[in-house]
Amino acid sequence: MHPLTEKQIRASFVNASRREAAQAALPVLSELDWDRLDYLGWRDRKAPLLAYAVVPGTAPDDGPTGVLLRATDPAGRVRRTGVCAWCEDVVNTEDISLYVARRAGAPGRRGDTVGTLVCTEFACSRNVRRRPTLAETGRDDPDLRAAVIERRIEGLRERSARFVAEVLREV
Known part of the structure; x- marks a missing residue:
């Protein structure tokens, strides 16, 4: 993922008001290892119910798309065992949460x-x-390991982009 500025991140949100985007508590961007990120996701340290995900564009000219998420459990106390819908990791299954995103535009204003x-x-x-x-x-086999990792990375990018597309979809 290409490094993003605070301004780019705040401007990327498609389902948040300007005020919500301005009030988002961003992670420390200089501390992120951007080369090892397929999307930027974080929980708001000031508002435990809020989280954010910024997914890079699928085409070279597309900019990043950010979505405001809401956790279904205050402070993340209820964590589920399961498989993440984005990374589909079968080893780390102990810390999965349900996040809900308001759809962008008119559907989101209707409560979808x-x-x-x-x-x-x-x-x-x-x-x-x-x-x-x-x-x-x-x-x-090192080649097989590398192929599995590459397949996982591509899958994560595709599934996170598909979620963003669903937030953007007019119903």
Whole structure:
């Protein structure tokens, strides 16, 4: 993912008011390892029910698209065991949360939402890069491991972009 500025991130939100985007508590951007991120996701440290995800554009000329998410559990106390819909990691299944996003535009103003189960702390980019298990590769082969990781990364990018497309979709 290309490094983003605070201004780019705040301008990317498609389902948030200007005020909501301006009040978002951003992560420390200089501390992020942008080369190892497939999307930028974080929980708002000031408002525990709020979270954000910024997904890069699918075409080279497309800018990033940000979505405001709401956790269904205050302070994230109820964490589910399951598989994240974005990274589909089968090893780290202990910390999954249901996030709901208001749709963009008129559908969102009518109250239409879309939800997804995602890693509570948005660790998807790290999860897809973990060393594959022997069960995932079939044998201990560096080329197979690299292929599995590349397939996971592409899958994460595609599924997170599909979620953003669903937020943007006119119903």
